[in-house]
Amino acid sequence: MFRDARDYQILFLSLFLCLGLATRDWTLRPAVIGVAIATTLLTQTLLSLWCSYQAASVGATGELLLPVTLTTGTSSPRWQLIRENFSFNWRSPLISALGLSLLLRVDHWPTMALAAFVAIASKFWLKVDGKHCFNPANIGIIAALSFTHDAWVSPGQWGEEIWYALIFLGAGGMVLKRVGRWDTTAAFLGSYALLEAMRNLYLGWTWDVWLHRLSSGSLLLFALFMVTDPRSIPNARPARLIWALSIAGLTFVLRNYFYLSTAVFWALFLLSPLTIALDRLWQSDRFVWKVGTARNPVIG
Numbered sequence: 001m002f003r004d005a006r007d008y009q010i011l012f013l014s015l016f017l018c019l020g021l022a023t024r025d026w027t028l029r030p031a032v033i034g035v036a037i038a039t040t041l042l043t044q045t046l047l048s049l050w051c052s053y054q055a056a057s058v059g060a061t062g063e064l065l066l067p068v069t070l071t072t073g074t075s076s077p078r079w080q081l082i083r084e085n086f087s088f089n090w091r092s093p094l095i096s097a098l099g100l101s102l103l104l105r106v107d108h109w110p111t112m113a114l115a116a117f118v119a120i121a122s123k124f125w126l127k128v129d130g131k132h133c134f135n136p137a138n139i140g141i142i143a144a145l146s147f148t149h150d151a152w153v154s155p156g157q158w159g160e161e162i163w164y165a166l167i168f169l170g171a172g173g174m175v176l177k178r179v180g181r182w183d184t185t186a187a188f189l190g191s192y193a194l195l196e197a198m199r200n201l202y203l204g205w206t207w208d209v210w211l212h213r214l215s216s217g218s219l220l221l222f223a224l225f226m227v228t229d230p231r232s233i234p235n236a237r238p239a240r241l242i243w244a245l246s247i248a249g250l251t252f253v254l255r256n257y258f259y260l261s262t263a264v265f266w267a268l269f270l271l272s273p274l275t276i277a278l279d280r281l282w283q284s285d286r287f288v289w290k291v292g293t294a295r296n297p298v299i300g
Helices: 005-022 031-057 076-086 091-104 109-125 136-147 162-177 182-203 205-214 217-226 236-258 262-273 273-283
Strands: none
Touching: 005 091, 005 217, 031 091, 031 109, 091 109, 091 136, 091 217, 091 262, 136 262, 162 217, 182 205, 182 236, 217 262, 236 262, 236 273
């Protein structure tokens, strides 16, 4: 139905948000959702304009152009050059806003605005060879948790009902099929489930405890829509598998030995720079969203 896989992400994340608001007593207010969406879109617009200004100011040789002069010698107002180079990508910031709204809880709207700003700014300012160093929503969550006192992530906010898990898996599976990153989710969930099973056996717990720990809606949202972001994970399949296994292992350690309820988010944040090294070791084509043009590529 949709040509762009991100349209499926937007649809499903929006449905999850409506489902949560309708069936869960969340502390999240609709106004905070609006702040997240407005901040991400505004930040994307301003930074895209800045990139267009930079492109209009620098010639193909890297030399700074005069305010109204092209390297060809023809005169043209600067705003025309900016408009020609401007490309606004609304899907990526909207996905980040929905992800923040689903996972992050705040008492005051400026905290959500901070998380949303950091999420989008990281795409422009924290890049190596044109690739994101961090997942936008993830680094936004980490920024809110680290620099404010009224932000938190509740791992059990979705409950552990099996029908929630089936909905998440079904919707996430459709997106992963379009993006082609199902192997990352499978490696992460499979290895994490195995580690939890080994611990469960060692402690002599019943298997309903194991199922309870794996049925968290937040964990599934993370595995299906965050750890699979094709713009911030390794390009080659072997590298993605190693990366996913590493995140699962660190998540297990942080959750069970350091008792961090936000273990998955810290694990992804700490291991995100590993993507750069893995891409150098395993060369592969970089993922590109199938929108935009060669002249005006989509940013994000």
